[in-house]
Amino acid sequence: MIGNDIIDLRAAAVESRTHRKGFLEKLFHPCEIRMIREAAAPELVTWLLWSCKEAVYKIVHRNTRERKYAPQQFTCSIEQEHVYGEITGTICHNNHNYYYQSQVTDDYIHTCAATGDLLLRETAVYTDVQVAGNYTGFMQQVLSAKELFYKDEMGIPYILHRENGRCLPVSVSHHGTWCGIAKLKEV
Template sequence: MIGNDVIDLAAAKKESNWQREGFLQRLFSEEEQQAIANHPEQETMVWVLWSMKEAAYKAWNRQTRTRAFIPHLLHCSVKVLDSENFMGKVVCGDFKYHTQTSISDDALHTVAVADNSQKIHEPVNPEIIKGEGGLPFIRDKKKLLPASVSHHGRYRRVISVCD
């Protein structure tokens, strides 16, 4: 199972006030709020954790076929590799997803996979096909491969499993 999320950091800065009362408490656990408070770039950590939750949710949704607003049930742990790269895990009940987040060109992108050995790629100009429940697939030769589509502001990212 795969999922991805992209955040246009300039758009997020204009559209979202993460410092407003109740914002962090509604979306993040105490541990996640502590990770935000302890990070030198708090706003960056807010979007890293949110993006991890979004990418993992897409993988979870593909796996369970359940749609729900559940950020409080997605528990993140994150390791900061450097100012632009993060690795983590997101746990939702019995499901666990491995994440990689990178920041470049004013965009933050997270990929989540259920199986850490699963190979993914970003196809160029893929044909997106909606399957059962609206789940995205791409056509690769004569096969349909699971895909994840994300867009925000100026950015759009599509990932798919490798054949």
């Protein structure tokens, strides 16, 4: 299973006061708060970790169909910071490890998580500016002519293949002026 989350860093700076009392304590584990406080760019690490939690929440929600606001149940670790703003690591939830890959730019943080390392490598991640909160056009670019995007009764998104009838999960995220899509690569 896959999940993605995008954070518009300009929108986040306006919408949230990460320095307010209790903000970090409610959302993050003590070990994550330490990572944030010791970071050269605490704000950026705050949003990186938050996007990780959100990406995995989408996977868990898809599986359990249970809505919960329990960000402390997801613990993130940063394993490697690559060049070109790419960060990889793992997220633990309910004794299960998830793998993530984040793209960090001046404008956004885009994180994609998967239930396995291999699955993460088989996932294609797309990022685009969204026009007036509408991602229909962007989705059309990402899909082939044979694929159809739809959401089930709980709002969980899928791609239906028109010819073989196969349904594959897809993850959509939008925030501020940015939109992210994660889907399995064509085989």
